[in-house]
Amino acid sequence: MNKKAVRAWIWYDWANSAFATTMIAAVMPIFFSDVAAKSLSKTTATAYWGYTESISLVLLVFLSPILGTIADQAGRKKQFLRFFTYLGIAASLLMATIGEGDWIWAVILVIIGTLAFACSNIFYDAFLPEIADEQDRDMVSSRGYALGYIGGGVLLALQLVLIQQPEWFGLTTISATQISFASVAVWWFLFSLPLFRHVEEKSKKTEESLLKLCKNSIYQVLQTIKQLPRYPELLRFLIAFWFFNDGINTIIKMATIYGREIGIGTSDLIFALLITQFVGLPCTLLFGKFAGWFGTKRTLILTIIVYLFIVLLGYGMTTAFHFYTLAILVGIVQGGSQALSRSIYSQLVPIGRNAEFFGFYGLSGKFSAIFGPFVFGLAGQLTGSSRFGILSLAIFFLIGIALLWSLNLEKGKQEAKQ
Known part of the structure; x- marks a missing residue:
């Protein structure tokens, strides 16, 4: 090297x-x-x-x-x-x-x-x-x-x-x-x-x-x-990923401008995002430990539940303190949710086809992320308030949680070996 x-x-x-x-x-x-x-x-x-x-x-x-x-x-x-x-x-x-x-x-x-x-x-x-x-x-x-x-x-x-x-x-x-x-x-x-x-x-x-x-x-x-229908559990996970990943990416991209719209000060917005940067690294490693203790699927669901709470907090947000809380929570779960998603997917990918299916994983993640910002913006325009834009993201996380809850990881591993 x-x-x-x-x-x-x-x-x-x-x-x-x-x-x-x-x-x-x-x-x-x-x-x-x-x-x-x-x-x-x-x-x-x-x-x-x-x-x-x-x-x-x-x-x-x-x-x-x-x-x-x-x-x-x-x-x-x-x-x-x-x-x-x-x-x-x-x-x-x-x-x-x-x-x-x-x-x-x-x-x-x-x-x-x-x-x-x-x-x-x-x-x-x-x-x-x-x-x-x-x-x-x-x-x-x-x-x-x-x-x-x-x-x-x-x-x-x-x-x-x-x-x-x-x-x-x-x-x-x-x-x-x-x-x-x-x-x-x-x-x-x-x-x-x-x-x-x-x-x-x-x-x-x-x-x-x-x-x-x-x-x-x-x-x-x-x-x-x-080929996807041949691997039902992998397909189930991919659909779940498309939904909750879209919600996560939309929060990351829309949180700051949404905070500004409702009157949060510039210095508070930027400083809160600085906190997110430095909270993210150790918490990503910590969730890796949690996955070993409680299981990868349960830990991933926990991170998405936290994101659902972030959406509800964002809907009712009125002060800088609320935004700081939101930023810290995002920092805590952002890296963990990404790492755990990748880990679960790697267990469901057909043997010998890693490059092909991980390439599709990355591409489909980008495709799914199109809809969240669009739905956020459209909901805000139709209702006259971006609070309903951020609230609309709850459906992405609820669908993701429901699909993950029904995911049979052991069955998916067997399908990958066939």
């Missing part, structure tokens, strides 16, 4: 997590509500943010299988990783130009940036088998994940100081926030340099054309879908 290449790969997680934290979760949703969409009502601004997230995911669903195949077979991972990294950096830099009333420009840049961020991760992840031996991959992957948590949190803390005390730097709140967007571009660029310098591509370029590779990837997805 090339330790220099491993360290460089891990630092990329530190680099691009700044986009996820600042642009998707924390600062941009507030700026969109207060500044870019100032000409719109608060409920409409929240709905449009939800639609923006859904559009990004629709585009990502179409691109993911094609890019995944290219990452596996075309021998151009580094080339495509560089392209999408620089596209995301450019979008982040241009977000510094968004001013009052520029909500259309903001929507365009957020879609481009989110798409670039997600696509870059496809090629970034594909380097893991090349830079780490099989027995080391869990450790290397975990270190990258942990460093990403910390990196996103560190930059967000610096941005919080800049945004809350702009007069210290001779700035206004708007210009300080715009500089924060530009700082994501600089951060992403600087800390991605080690990967491009020290990580070399080992896979050989295929002789097949990109068009043929794309056709093959679409054919593979369709074939996997046809």
